[in-house]
Amino acid sequence: MKPSEFAHIVDVALLPSAIKADQLAGQTVVVVDVLRATTTIVNALHNGCQQIFPQPGIEEARDCHAKMPDTSVIGGERNGKIVDGFHQGNSPLEYTAEAISGKSLILATTNGTVAMESCRAADRVLIGAMINVSAVAKELTSVPRVTVVCSGTDRLITSEDVIFAGLLTERILELREQAGAEPTKLTDPATIAMHHWRTRKAEMDSGMELADFFRNCRGGINLVRIGHDADVQFASQIDLHDRVPELDLKSWSIA
Numbered sequence: 648m649k650p651s652e653f654a655h656i657v658d659v660a661l662l663p664s665a666i667k668a669d670q671l672a673g674q675t676v677v678v679v680d681v682l683r684a685t686t687t688i689v690n691a692l693h694n695g696c697q698q699i700f701p702q703p704g705i706e707e708a709r710d711c712h713a714k715m716p717d718t719s720v721i722g723g724e725r726n727g728k729i730v731d732g733f734h735q736g737n738s739p740l741e742y743t744a745e746a747i748s749g750k751s752l753i754l755a756t757t758n759g760t761v762a763m764e765s766c767r768a769a770d771r772v773l774i775g776a777m778i779n780v781s782a783v784a785k786e787l788t789s790v791p792r793v794t795v796v797c798s799g800t801d802r803l804i805t806s807e808d809v810i811f812a813g814l815l816t817e818r819i820l821e822l823r824e825q826a827g828a829e830p831t832k833l834t835d836p837a838t839i840a841m842h843h844w845r846t847r848k849a850e851m852d853s854g855m856e857l858a859d860f861f862r863n864c865r866g867g868i869n870l871v872r873i874g875h876d877a878d879v880q881f882a883s884q885i886d887l888h889d890r891v892p893e894l895d896l897k898s899w900s901i902a
């Protein structure tokens with residue numbers, strides 16, 4: 648079958664810079680930044696955050712916060728550390744119900760919230776992480792065109808995002824097979840991502856923890872070095888939550 652004859656295609660952009668002009672038109676996109684922006688977003692919403700306004704930079708975040716100073720928390724990082732004057736950093740563990748329930752979050756991170764800017768041409772943008780991967784797959788079971796956009800770390804590919812893309816692809820294929828759907832076309836990066844995940848899965852079957860692998864990925868090395876090992880451990884949990892956040896492309900807010 649030619650790619651155009653498939654009813655369903657799953658693609659993966661291993662970095663935002665791999666997205667070609669107009670590639671995302673007509674697509675449902677899943678943005679992932681396992682360490683840590685999308686894990687933080689999923690956890691904050693799970694803990695009662697009202698909505699999240701992702702920002703491409705620190706100044707944009709400050710301007711946004713100035714418009715809603717009493718009802719919002721401003722969070723994010725540079726070089727993994729809380730920004731001067733911000734309330735919180737980019738640790739999913741900071742966004743407890745006590746800290747965020749009932750409030751809006753304005754979030755500026757180095758990779759994840761910037762990657763979202765690359766997705767403006769998509770039809771829909773969902774937010775994925777290991778902690779909600781199966782819920783995202785369920786949402787995509789009957790969606791014809793899916794692209795997973797990996798945020799990477801400092802413009803370079805990082806394995807934890809690729810592993811998420813591979814696991815999500817595998818879960819979508821399983822759900823579609825169970826539903827008796829027609830065959831799904833995987834692009835080359837989607838196939839590479841799924842193989843990467845399956846290698847990890849085999850290691851996990853032999854006793855290795857996913858968090859141990861993440862500690863040695865580009866994003867994980869940075870975080871462990873600056874004392875955020877607990878975040879790496881948290882972000883490696885599969886299916887902790889079943890919430891699927893979506894970025895509203897008009898209001899540029901996630902709920």
Ligand SMILES: O=C(O)[C@H](CS(=O)(=O)O)OP(=O)(O)O
Binds near residue numbers: 682725728758
């Ligand atoms: O703080 C994070 O998790 C990262 C920055 S760094 O790579 O660890 O310095 O930001 P994110 O946008 O969540 O990748």
